[in-house]
Amino acid sequence: MFRLKQMAIDTLGEHVVFIHEATVRDGNLGFKPLDRVRIRGGDREVIGVLNFCRDAIVAADEIGLSDDAFRDLGLREGVAVEASLSPAPRSVDLVRDKLNGRRLDDEEFCAILRDVVARRYSKVELSMFVLACALKTLDRDEMVGLTKAMIATGQRLDFGAGPIADKHCVGGVPGNRTTMVVVPILASLGVVVPKTSSRAITSPAGTADTMSMLARVDLDVAELRRVVADVGACIAWGGAVHLAPADDILITVERPMEIDTEVQMVASILSKKKTAGATHALIDIPVGPTAKVRSLAAAEQLAALFRTVAGSIDLSIDIVTTEARGPVGRGIGPRLEALDVLAVLRRDPDAPLDLREKSLYLAARTLEMIGAVSAGGGYRAALDALDSGAAERVFERIRDAQGRREPPPAAAHRATVEAQGDGRIGAIDCLEIARVAKRAGAPAHEAAGVRLLRVVGDVVAAGEPLFEVHAQNETLLRDSCAYATARPAIVQYGF
Amino acid sequence: MFRLKQMAIDTLGEHVVFIHEATVRDGNLGFKPLDRVRIRGGDREVIGVLNFCRDAIVAADEIGLSDDAFRDLGLREGVAVEASLSPAPRSVDLVRDKLNGRRLDDEEFCAILRDVVARRYSKVELSMFVLACALKTLDRDEMVGLTKAMIATGQRLDFGAGPIADKHCVGGVPGNRTTMVVVPILASLGVVVPKTSSRAITSPAGTADTMSMLARVDLDVAELRRVVADVGACIAWGGAVHLAPADDILITVERPMEIDTEVQMVASILSKKKTAGATHALIDIPVGPTAKVRSLAAAEQLAALFRTVAGSIDLSIDIVTTEARGPVGRGIGPRLEALDVLAVLRRDPDAPLDLREKSLYLAARTLEMIGAVSAGGGYRAALDALDSGAAERVFERIRDAQGRREPPPAAAHRATVEAQGDGRIGAIDCLEIARVAKRAGAPAHEAAGVRLLRVVGDVVAAGEPLFEVHAQNETLLRDSCAYATARPAIVQYGF
Numbered sequence: 007m008f009r010l011k012q013m014a015i016d017t018l019g020e021h022v023v024f025i026h027e028a029t030v031r032d033g034n035l036g037f038k039p040l041d042r043v044r045i046r047g048g049d050r051e052v053i054g055v056l057n058f059c060r061d062a063i064v065a066a067d068e069i070g071l072s073d074d075a076f077r078d079l080g081l082r083e084g085v086a087v088e089a090s091l092s093p094a095p096r097s098v099d100l101v102r103d104k105l106n107g108r109r110l111d112d113e114e115f116c117a118i119l120r121d122v123v124a125r126r127y128s129k130v131e132l133s134m135f136v137l138a139c140a141l142k143t144l145d146r147d148e149m150v151g152l153t154k155a156m157i158a159t160g161q162r163l164d165f166g167a168g169p170i171a172d173k174h175c176v177g178g179v180p181g182n183r184t185t186m187v188v189v190p191i192l193a194s195l196g197v198v199v200p201k202t203s204s205r206a207i208t209s210p211a212g213t214a215d216t217m218s219m220l221a222r223v224d225l226d227v228a229e230l231r232r233v234v235a236d237v238g239a240c241i242a243w244g245g246a247v248h249l250a251p252a253d254d255i256l257i258t259v260e261r262p263m264e265i266d267t268e269v270q271m272v273a274s275i276l277s278k279k280k281t282a283g284a285t286h287a288l289i290d291i292p293v294g295p296t297a298k299v300r301s302l303a304a305a306e307q308l309a310a311l312f313r314t315v316a317g318s319i320d321l322s323i324d325i326v327t328t329e330a331r332g333p334v335g336r337g338i339g340p341r342l343e344a345l346d347v348l349a350v351l352r353r354d355p356d357a358p359l360d361l362r363e364k365s366l367y368l369a370a371r372t373l374e375m376i377g378a379v380s381a382g383g384g385y386r387a388a389l390d391a392l393d394s395g396a397a398e399r400v401f402e403r404i405r406d407a408q409g410r411r412e413p414p415p416a417a418a419h420r421a422t423v424e425a426q427g428d429g430r431i432g433a434i435d436c437l438e439i440a441r442v443a444k445r446a447g448a449p450a451h452e453a454a455g456v457r458l459l460r461v462v463g464d465v466v467a468a469g470e471p472l473f474e475v476h477a478q479n480e481t482l483l484r485d486s487c488a489y490a491t492a493r494p495a496i497v498q499y500g501f
Numbered sequence: 502m503f504r505l506k507q508m509a510i511d512t513l514g515e516h517v518v519f520i521h522e523a524t525v526r527d528g529n530l531g532f533k534p535l536d537r538v539r540i541r542g543g544d545r546e547v548i549g550v551l552n553f554c555r556d557a558i559v560a561a562d563e564i565g566l567s568d569d570a571f572r573d574l575g576l577r578e579g580v581a582v583e584a585s586l587s588p589a590p591r592s593v594d595l596v597r598d599k600l601n602g603r604r605l606d607d608e609e610f611c612a613i614l615r616d617v618v619a620r621r622y623s624k625v626e627l628s629m630f631v632l633a634c635a636l637k638t639l640d641r642d643e644m645v646g647l648t649k650a651m652i653a654t655g656q657r658l659d660f661g662a663g664p665i666a667d668k669h670c671v672g673g674v675p676g677n678r679t680t681m682v683v684v685p686i687l688a689s690l691g692v693v694v695p696k697t698s699s700r701a702i703t704s705p706a707g708t709a710d711t712m713s714m715l716a717r718v719d720l721d722v723a724e725l726r727r728v729v730a731d732v733g734a735c736i737a738w739g740g741a742v743h744l745a746p747a748d749d750i751l752i753t754v755e756r757p758m759e760i761d762t763e764v765q766m767v768a769s770i771l772s773k774k775k776t777a778g779a780t781h782a783l784i785d786i787p788v789g790p791t792a793k794v795r796s797l798a799a800a801e802q803l804a805a806l807f808r809t810v811a812g813s814i815d816l817s818i819d820i821v822t823t824e825a826r827g828p829v830g831r832g833i834g835p836r837l838e839a840l841d842v843l844a845v846l847r848r849d850p851d852a853p854l855d856l857r858e859k860s861l862y863l864a865a866r867t868l869e870m871i872g873a874v875s876a877g878g879g880y881r882a883a884l885d886a887l888d889s890g891a892a893e894r895v896f897e898r899i900r901d902a903q904g905r906r907e908p909p910p911a912a913a914h915r916a917t918v919e920a921q922g923d924g925r926i927g928a929i930d931c932l933e934i935a936r937v938a939k940r941a942g943a944p945a946h947e948a949a950g951v952r953l954l955r956v957v958g959d960v961v962a963a964g965e966p967l968f969e970v971h972a973q974n975e976t977l978l979r980d981s982c983a984y985a986t987a988r989p990a991i992v993q994y995g996f
Contacts, residue, residue, distance in 0.1 A: 013554075013557070013558065014554050014555035014556065014557045014558050015519070015552050015553070015554045015555075015558060016522065016534050016552065016553040016554070017534060017535070017552055017553075018533070018534035018535045020535075022552075024510070027511065037945065038513070038945060039511050039512060039513035040512070040513045040515075040753070041945075057510050057511065057512055057517075057567075058510070058511040058512075059508075059509055059510045059511070060509035060510075061509065062508070062509045063508065063509050063510060063558075072552075090976070091942075091945070093940070094757065102758075102759065102760065105632075105635075105636070105760065128624075128757055129623075129624040129625055129628070130624055130627075130628050130754045130757045130758060131757060131758075132625075133624070133625050133628035133629065133632070133754075134628065134632065134758055134760075137600075137628070137629065137632045137636070140600075141600070141632070141636050141637075142636075258535070259625045262589065262623055262625045262626060263597075263625060263626075263629055264597065265597070265600065265629075445588070447586075450532065450533060450536075450586070481585070
């Protein structure tokens with residue numbers, strides 16, 4: 007028996023258990039560092055990974071738990087707990103089967119995701135599952151099974167029979183913050199849009215990162231309901247609502263892998279739309295030589311996947327493919343993107359035209375999909391909502407309802423990167439310009455990133471300024487600029 | 502700048518960095534939990550994964566390092582260090598290339614393993630590399646490249662031009678402790694055998710675990726040299742000698758995956774033979790329906806892999822395929838296997854015959870391979886060495902030279918599992934009987950495991966005792982017996 011201790015260590019959800027090495031040795035407990043152990047007190051238990059410590063950290067009769075493990079166990083400090091070795095959950099055998107190419111059924115996916123959500127999987131086992139889904143082709147039934155399992159292992163919001171609208175972009179295009187324009191347009195026309203977005207996974211900013219420059223985004227379920235009841239829409243971070251907690255955990259290993267698989271993406275996106283209560287969702291697939299999706303054929307294949315899975319979970323979707331020859335808007339990074347969004351909603355004369363037009367187009371398609379306007383009437387309705395200021399007013403109400411925040415000041419360290427070629431800018435490499443912004447510190451440093459001074463279609467001469475890098479300190483600024491300067495092909499000239 | 506603090510936390514080699522959450526927030530450092538950070542002091546640095554803490558763990562002006570990170574940084578407590586975000590090592594891009602199916606060359610494998618050895622890879626990235634090698638077929642050049650990289654990233658022992666003998670079994674057969682019999686036979690005949698073995702990866706005991714019941718095995722390089730100079734042979738744990746440190750680190754993720762891939766296995770085995778100074782190695786491939794290798798065709802394919810790679814690194818090998826219809830010997834688990842080995846070396850009348858005969862056969866093949874005896878004379882020479890007591894005397898000298906240890910007492914909790922069928926035992930399931938032993942606590946609990954009361958070839962009636970389970974406490978005993986009883990097919994009847 008041990009006394010329970012909270013360790014004041016935040017491990018981002020991973021359960022870590024601290025035990026004194028002398029206790030292990032003298033008690034002949036047979037534990038090794040990194041073993042999986044079960045901590046039990048009364049009828050409560052958690053599984054965690056073991057770290058060995060000495061006196062400074064825990065006493066010989068104590069078991070220490072990291073913050074999340076302590077919270078999930080739900081007992082007070084000082085109560086008596088037991089520790090025992092815990093074998094790998096049985097569902098890991100299913101992951102191994104999948105790695106060997108076997109089909110998994112709905113119940114097997116559920117078994118895996120239940121253990122994932124209960125934090126019984128180690129980092130290594132999570133990686134196995136993600137790579138198994140990435141490398142071994144899932145057939146259509148399996149994709150549906152994975153999606154249903156993601157829905158079943160989380161909670162679900164209900165805003166009634168609808169139509170309840172949602173939108174999603176599969177990503178890969180920096181600065182593409184259409185959500186923050188589309189949602190207020192739709193809401194100003196009476197459409198209910200309980201929008202939850204993710205933080206950046208491998209990009210310099212996710213919609214939740216950018217929205218967090220202007221309002222609180224970590225709403226819990228009760229707050230999200232209240233905001234939607236009040237304004238008809240929200241733009242919140244999905245992570246705090248735990249709508250598809252399995253997906254949130256899998257992302258913690260997908261992020262360092264920088265592996266995006268279609269299967270995981272479709273399951274992740276559609277499960278989140280469904281659990282957020284949506285009845286209709288618009289999916290934006292940007293296509294371009296440096297975007298996530300490279301060809302129209304690949305986009306069509308991905309769209310077919312979306313349609314199959316959506317059909318099996320009773321979700322109406324519309325899919326648009328959009329051309330991506332570079333970032334959307336001028337800013338890349340949370341603060342700089344937020345400024346673009348404000349400029350569009352406020353109809354500033356120098357607001358980025360591409361962000362404005364793309365948002366109008368997506369809003370129009372959504373309005374027509376849900377039947378809020380007659381076919382062909384979507385663009386006009388969206389344009390009126392934006393240009394009348396109705397969308398801006400709704401956006402400001404959303405900010406107030408979620409908890410208004412003002413954007414941080416500009417980053418203190420800035421430098422300009424110049425054109426190394428001449429001519430009309432035909433394309434800007436989405437992947438590379440995103441890396442420049444990330445090296446500058448985005449999204450962790452909110453004001454860091456890239457501000458495009460020239461965009462696709464502009465004519466430049468060598469030596470003219472192309473973009474500004476914003477960073478919080480000189481080291482990051484220098485590193486980011488050096489990376490950019492060494493890669494002149496980030497910008498391509500020609501038509 | 503922070504003051505360096507040692508955290509008294511042992512994470513089995515992983516570098517963990519502890520920082521106060523208020524420091525991150527107030528300093529706007531842009532760190533997130535689990536970020537990879539670089540800790541620098543003077544010209545020394547380490548890379549580690551970040552945990553956020555509060556007052557109880559580190560002060561606001563401190564950076565805490567886990568034991569291995571602190572040791573690898575090599576600075577004193579209290580010195581000033583800097584912390585900065587560290588991007589993923591560039592070689593992770595190569596791992597991603599491999600996951601996408603690209604060929605890697607020798608230098609690229611070296612680049613990956615150099616970063617692995619320097620602890621720059623996270624658990625997730627290590628998993629990616631292991632699974633990339635497991636799931637994407639490496640061609641022969643790549644296998645050689647991986648093996649050479651494992652050799653190049655470690656140190657190398659040199660015992661002269663030789664012949665220096667080594668042996669290895671690819672595993673999958675519980676109780677198969679022939680090494681501990683073969684090595685003293687060879688050494689008693691004047692053959693130099695600097696044997697290093699591994700601890701259990703996925704099995705209830707590795708040779709190093711079993712040998713550790715009778716002698717110290719964690720010899721460093723100087724001690725290993727001394728023992729070999731003194732006795733002509735050793736049976737040590739390879740992990741303390743760091744002969745192929747990349748492999749030791751990769752095993753920490755392979756173990757929980759329970760994925761054995763041929764490529765990783767061949768590279769791992771041959772690199773360790775080479776760096777241990779061997780000129781000749783005998784490879785034992787057990788073949789059976791429940792062994793690691795299931796058919797003679799698969800064994801021949803694996804043998805071809807071994808020959809290709811061995812030929813490219815200038816190592817002479819001989820390969821034997823042995824039949825595996827069940828465990829070798831009677832004990833499964835460190836203590837119980839050690840007793841089997843002692844019984845064979847001491848020529849006890851009830852010593853397990855299969856362990857004795859297999860060891861003699863392997864010793865004979867090795868003697869003939871290195872030319873220590875003329876062709877066909879190996880068995881006679883081995884038999885004389887064993888039956889004269891010469892091998893036993895050498896084994897006792899090895900125990901003394903390494904540091905003698907006496908086996909622990911028998912486990913306090915034992916129960917018998919009975920036959921659920923009648924007839925001659927045709928086979929015992931290697932995988933399942935190993936799982937029974939592991940559930941009983943092996944190898945962490947040294948005396949835990951399984952003792953076979955009946956072996957392949959014996960005739961039994963339903964209700965007769967088949968094997969004993971040994972465990973350190975009642976819970977493990979019950980769990981293990983329940984697992985065994987629920988699986989009557991562990992033992993198959995028939996010829």
